[in-house]
Amino acid sequence: MQDVKALIDKLDKENALSLDEWEELIRGRCDQVAEYAAEIARQRSKEIFGNRIYTRGLIEISNYCKNNCYYCGIRRDNRQVERYRLSREDILSCADIGEELGFRTFVLQGGEDAYYTDQVMCDLIREIKERHPNCAITLSLGERSEESYRLMREAGADRYLLRHETADKDHYKSLHPQEMDFDHRIQCLYTLKDLGYQVGCGFMVGSRGQTPHTLAKDMVFIQNLQPAMVGIGPFVPHHETPLKDQAQGTVEETLYLISLLRLLQPKLLLPATTALGTIDPRGREKGILAGANVVMPNLSPISVRKQYELYDNKICTGDEAAECRHCLGNRMQSIGYELVVDRGDAPV
Template sequence: MEKKELAQLLALDDFSPVYEKADAVRRENVGDEVHIRAIIEFSNICGRKCRYCGLNSTNKSVIRYRMSPEEILDTARQAIDAGYRTIVLQSGEDPCFHKESLGQVVKEIKKAGAAVTLSCGELTFEELEYLRDCGADRYLLKHETADPELYKQLHPCGTLEERVTCLENIYRLGYETGSGFMIGLPGQTLETIADDLLLLQKLHCAMAGIGPFIPHPDTPLGKEKEGSPELTKRAVALARLLLPKANLPVTTSLGVINQKEKENAFACGANVIMKKVTPDPYKEAYEIYPAKLEKTDIKKDRKLLEEQIRGLGRIPL
């Protein structure tokens, strides 16, 4: 599919035939399993100034934290004991980032029997290589928008070219490469979204997170409208057609807007869901966008999610 066709599909009055096709492609290529990933948000310290993100360095109302390696590993072991097979280590772009300390955490999690996905922003080739050698399996770095001008407006401290170069390095190093974008950004068009989808394909993404924009009141975009869940699901479905074998999550942001939309997303191509296992009160302080969060109970939360997935006729893993 090309840009024009993708934009036309996104605008359809009746998208149900595309949903059915995406669901069939998902079933044929990745089966009925839903992979449940555990996310540990180990630091909300960030040197970036992204205009939509509640963790940006200009937001002085954030209570900053950085979990110790021991805290991260204790949480990861609890998640593995609860049945999680993948641990996602996520953070802001911490100016005091040390690849050695994170690398040791990665090694220990691998010893405990889980795969490791990292999502720590733009790192150098050397840092990415070191963490890969420590055992990291996947790296998630959302490009957010494929429009260079819109990217520049949203990211005063970076360029789309730099982001894409980092993603290309991730792929060259042999990581399962993940990217993604938001639906509903101010200035975004259907053509922009089509470019986003094509960039996922160009980057050889093995996973892609597509979620609606949710404004944070303490950011420059705090008064903008939130993104459309319907358009988000359409983008997920088209991503499945472009990337038949990719892991496509139902993003947390989609569930924040509407729990029903989260369930529906599994019928349009998604096969992954991420669950926060970040300890309280760190979880509340990792506020990229506002969300009502329940207290963390790793085993209980996992069992409940498994029941919900089975109720949709899918198989939790």
């Protein structure tokens, strides 16, 4: 255990480890080691962000998707999903409500849906920016061309979230159909960074075929990419996917990795994800206490939330946006933190 704690101290001091060191650190998790890492991670987070927790207003614009990822509930071949697209007016209304409730970042998230062309997205981005000039726009729309990313950036998009899912090519192939290309996904992240987006990546904890070695590769990839944000959450199976019988990821491993990410990049924007809250009633609070500093309440219309089911038993599908934010505010206060009205840009 002392060797593992020494690696945590090294990570805290140098903000980098070798692949072998990462693997040893990940393999060495136990309750005492995890609490040691969480204690330092909390301290580093508070040094930079105080007790301030940033909010992102999530607007799930479409559950159509051309892809067939083996783990995802809105995959193309799931015929049981009731598909929807939010209209321009719906999306603008969500943003209007969101700013009134204190949100200063809107996350437009959806499957890879060809309906949302560059023109549709750029017009929408410009209108949101016009109505809400003090707010940031984050996009999470999957893999697109460099030209598409450039046009949306020029229209006013500030950030882009694209989970890399895994930094191991063989592991990636075990989670995705043949037509999806690992190298292209990774290149998209570097392209987004080159275009000036605040970039977010991430992965599922406990996905099929994941090992301490593949997780170590994830950490080295993040170490090299230096993203503004990393979103990780436990793998939660969906009953209409090929991985429906796969065991879900654990809270304990997810929290440990959140702590290690905080030590790797102390200024990182690090969400306590909805998936964490889905498998543990206090999962998001535990995420904050492990070093996270972002929560993402849902601004989508209640009428469509159950259709945007990436995994089973997703929480907060029936709460009004105001209720959701109020509930999260109370949850954060219960552990000594506060939700703030702030864009929550990545510290330079």
